[in-house]
Amino acid sequence: MYAEVCLPFFIDRTFTYLVPKDYVEKLVIGSIVSIKFKNNICNGIVVSLSNTVLFKGKLNSILAIDSKNNVPMELWKTLVWMEQYYITPIGKIAQLALSWLFKKRINQPRYIKSLELDTNSNPLSFYTSSIDSFTHNQKKLINLLISDYPKPISLVLLKSKIKSIYSIKKILLDKKYLIESMNIEKDNNVINIRKNIDSIELTKTQNIIYNKIKDTKNNLWKPHLIQGIPGCGKTEIYLKLTDFIFKQKKSCLILVPEIALSSEIFDRFQIYFGGKVLTWHSKASESYKRSVWDKINSKKPYIIIGARSAVFTPLNNLGLIVIDEEQDSSYKESERQPTYNARNIAIIRSKFSNSTVVLGSATPSLDTYYNAVMGKYYMYKINERYGASILPSIELINMNKDQNSFINKPIFSNYLIKEINDKLNCKEQILILHNRRGFSALRDSQNKDEILKCKNCDVILTFHKNNNELICHHCYIKTPISSINNYSENTSLQQVGFGTEQLEDMLKILFPNKKTLRMDADSAKSIKKQKEILTIFKNGKANILLGTQMIAKGLDFKNITLVVVINSDIGLMIPDFKSHEKVFQLIYQVVGRAGRSEKKGKAIIQTYQPDSNTIQMATNYDLEKFYNLQLDTRKSLNYPPFVRLIRLVFKGKNESHCKLSADKIFRLLKIKFNNIIIGPLPCPIIKLSNNYRYHIILKVPHSQIRVVLKSIKNLKIQKKSLVYKGISLLIDIDSESVL
Numbered sequence: 001m002y003a004e005v006c007l008p009f010f011i012d013r014t015f016t017y018l019v020p021k022d023y024v025e026k027l028v029i030g031s032i033v034s035i036k037f038k039n040n041i042c043n044g045i046v047v048s049l050s051n052t053v054l055f056k057g058k059l060n061s062i063l064a065i066d067s068k069n070n071v072p073m074e075l076w077k078t079l080v081w082m083e084q085y086y087i088t089p090i091g092k093i094a095q096l097a098l099s100w101l102f103k104k105r106i107n108q109p110r111y112i113k114s115l116e117l118d119t120n121s122n123p124l125s126f127y128t129s130s131i132d133s134f135t136h137n138q139k140k141l142i143n144l145l146i147s148d149y150p151k152p153i154s155l156v157l158l159k160s161k162i163k164s165i166y167s168i169k170k171i172l173l174d175k176k177y178l179i180e181s182m183n184i185e186k187d188n189n190v191i192n193i194r195k196n197i198d199s200i201e202l203t204k205t206q207n208i209i210y211n212k213i214k215d216t217k218n219n220l221w222k223p224h225l226i227q228g229i230p231g232c233g234k235t236e237i238y239l240k241l242t243d244f245i246f247k248q249k250k251s252c253l254i255l256v257p258e259i260a261l262s263s264e265i266f267d268r269f270q271i272y273f274g275g276k277v278l279t280w281h282s283k284a285s286e287s288y289k290r291s292v293w294d295k296i297n298s299k300k301p302y303i304i305i306g307a308r309s310a311v312f313t314p315l316n317n318l319g320l321i322v323i324d325e326e327q328d329s330s331y332k333e334s335e336r337q338p339t340y341n342a343r344n345i346a347i348i349r350s351k352f353s354n355s356t357v358v359l360g361s362a363t364p365s366l367d368t369y370y371n372a373v374m375g376k377y378y379m380y381k382i383n384e385r386y387g388a389s390i391l392p393s394i395e396l397i398n399m400n401k402d403q404n405s406f407i408n409k410p411i412f413s414n415y416l417i418k419e420i421n422d423k424l425n426c427k428e429q430i431l432i433l434h435n436r437r438g439f440s441a442l443r444d445s446q447n448k449d450e451i452l453k454c455k456n457c458d459v460i461l462t463f464h465k466n467n468n469e470l471i472c473h474h475c476y477i478k479t480p481i482s483s484i485n486n487y488s489e490n491t492s493l494q495q496v497g498f499g500t501e502q503l504e505d506m507l508k509i510l511f512p513n514k515k516t517l518r519m520d521a522d523s524a525k526s527i528k529k530q531k532e533i534l535t536i537f538k539n540g541k542a543n544i545l546l547g548t549q550m551i552a553k554g555l556d557f558k559n560i561t562l563v564v565v566i567n568s569d570i571g572l573m574i575p576d577f578k579s580h581e582k583v584f585q586l587i588y589q590v591v592g593r594a595g596r597s598e599k600k601g602k603a604i605i606q607t608y609q610p611d612s613n614t615i616q617m618a619t620n621y622d623l624e625k626f627y628n629l630q631l632d633t634r635k636s637l638n639y640p641p642f643v644r645l646i647r648l649v650f651k652g653k654n655e656s657h658c659k660l661s662a663d664k665i666f667r668l669l670k671i672k673f674n675n676i677i678i679g680p681l682p683c684p685i686i687k688l689s690n691n692y693r694y695h696i697i698l699k700v701p702h703s704q705i706r707v708v709l710k711s712i713k714n715l716k717i718q719k720k721s722l723v724y725k726g727i728s729l730l731i732d733i734d735s736e737s738v739l
């Protein structure tokens with residue numbers, strides 16, 4: 001018998017290996033095997049098995065089978081589907097989805113220092129009777145050790161509870177009151193269930209939806225869309241469905257768009273399901289993913305909560321997939337292949353696993369909304385909030401009329417400043433959204449008022465005052481301001497526009513006695529920092545939370561009574577077919593953060609385009625009207641959801657080679673697809689990271705998608721003869737942007 005094995009490389013082929021007789025009955029498609037490749041021992045995955053072979057040379061044999069680990073068959077079928085649809089080698093797909101499998105495993109347990117009472121020198125009764133003879137902090141330590149006796153306590157845990165633990169430890173060790181030892185680190189994820197799931201009381205509408213989803217017998221994999229206003233209690237339905245599926249000894253997968261949101265929803269689920277709830281996301285270490293895999297590989301059901309990459313978690317007996325905030329662009333990979341959308345992969349995986357799939361959003365993507373209207377998805381609507389809260393009132397402020405004297409900049413309207421003051425005086429919290437980070441852009445007033453741009457990208461540089469440097473938010477090159485000034489002695493730089501850094505400074509001037517937290521990609525780079533900011537705000541130790549779109553959704557803080565959008569126009573002028581949809585969703589979502597308790601909420605939307613249909617409809621909660629107008633526009637311009645959008649993006653240092661490569665591919669595709677192809681054209685942002693960019697756009701009717709994919713795949717095979725050396729080709733399937 002022969003096995004075709006894929007390796008984690010970006011090459012369009014698999015490799016043939018001889019199957020030893022002892023492995024013939026054990027080997028299946030999806031088995032993880034050890035093989036020799038170019039004199040190295042590495043892991044691969046069996047793609048297919050056969051009794052014949054075309055290769056005439058000498059074949060290496062499979063060295064070993066990993067009997068403990070197997071990729072679930074439904075997940076493997078999903079990856080094979082991705083190979084065909086996203087025109088990406090199966091090895092690259094496997095590397096993306098199962099990266100932890102190809103890493104060298106370290107089986108050694110981790111040891112940590114621990115402390116325990118020295119009961120050889122003194123009996124336990126000595127410590128209890130003599131407790132008052134110790135200092136305050138020594139007493140705290142000894143009481144902790146008495147309460148856990150005879151178990152040792154890790155030094156890491158003691159450090160978080162007792163100040164100056166190391167000096168205390170040294171004194172008590174010298175007096176032979178303590179023993180220091182090395183112990184295997186124990187699992188910290190085991191947390192007791194704190195609430196019974198039956199304590200969740202669903203409303204009449206929620207209960208109807210819950211029962212309809214759980215009682216679905218036919219077309220089990222047909223997606224269920226829950227379209228509910230912000231604060232309607234979608235999470236309560238997710239929790240009840242998870243409980244229903246979990247009791248059948250099936251695993252559940254809960255996807256969220258932002259890693260920051262995964263910690264929020266993780267806490268909610270852990271209250272009801274304890275240590276059966278685990279996280280999985282791209283920022284988790286390979287060793288952590290391995291430890292999670294060891295748990296879920298035990299064949300017991302688990303609940304996984306994570307961002308985009310969690311869709312590939314190798315759960316056994318998968319029964320439920322939930323995609324929360326399904327419209328979010330974070331689910332789509334657009335920078336590298338495979339250019340997958342986790343929402344779509346979840347739907348495909350649900351078909352192979354025969355599991356229930358639920359999409360949730362206050363503002364579904366236009367594609368999802370259209371599929372629901374056309375009957376491809378089940379759709380349920382919730383128009384009332386959960387509990388005692390009601391939707392906040394919304395006021396639209398025309399900034400063209402506001403003569404704000406504050407630093408001569410119409411950033412905070414006079415009305416807004418008054419409203420913030422009123423809420424602060426009532427000890428209520430405020431959330432302020434401004435979807436632009438940094439301090440400002442800079443303009444050279446002595447050089448035709450030119451705004452400073454990145455030398456590697458066709459984008460404006462952002463001034464970051466805290467570090468006194470200019471940063472490109474695409475290639476991340478940093479330029480000290482001092483070097484800009486030295487570049488030309490006559491340079492006169494002026495600030496243009498404003499970002500979250502500048503707003504933070506202004507808020508501190510306007511409200512000096514109040515604490516403002518800023519949450520954006522600069523201030524909250526790590527998951528730990530994001531959680532820290534949100535915890536401080538949730539505990540009421542800060543008054544104002546300022547941030548970019550990462551604070552616009554998923555957050556549930558009861559004391560926020562005012563939500564502010566500083567410049568709601570950001571995004572409307574972007575020349576992209578989804579720009580208005582994204583602005584509508586952002587405003588609609590962030591407004592929903594206000595008034596999520598019995599306190600009445602309010603939202604203030606500042607705009608320079610008060611007559612914009614998008615802004616008007618978002619502030620009037622007019623979702624159906626907006627979606628229907630957008631669908632009419634998309635249909636007339638032949639954009640999704642009425643077609644499939646495919647972009648072929650050519651990138652390289654040499655602009656001429658980039659354009660010529662695009663021309664060659666375009667001419668070949670035009671022969672078959674003259675009516676649906678556009679280009680080749682420079683991308684609207686023609687240069688990124690010192691690479692020129694040209695693209696071809698195909699607006700593919702749904703009936704032609706297979707034919708188009710096959711033609712593109714055939715051209716990709718001929719890439720070496722069609723595309724210049726040094727030019728990369730990205731095939732973006734179901735593209736969500738033409739920038």
